[in-house]
Amino acid sequence: MNFIEELYYGNIKPNTQNITRSARYEQATEITLKMQEKLKEALAEPERTMLERLIEADDEIVEETGMIDFKLGFSLGVRIMMDCLSVSNNVFVGN
Secondary structure, rough: OOOHHHHHHHOOHHHHHHOOOHHHHHHHHHHHHHHHHHHHHOOHHHHHHHHHHHHHHHHHHHHHHHHHHHHHHHHHHHHHHHHHHHHHHHOOOOO
């Protein structure tokens, strides 16, 4: 099976790839989670619900931004390949 067929049949899932996170990323994530928990503990129920909804909305924004970035990156990659494969731009043909 070629790459396009693998992609079509769902065997290639870029969003499930393991990514090595930097120490800086891990530290920021840890701090964020700790601060969220401390804030939840300090808030009364109505405010805690608001905070949880805020966190969920932020997660949705991050997810949507990731999709947009993926599409833009994929589109850019295709454009680069089209330019590279263009006969008029073929570096192996004498000018």
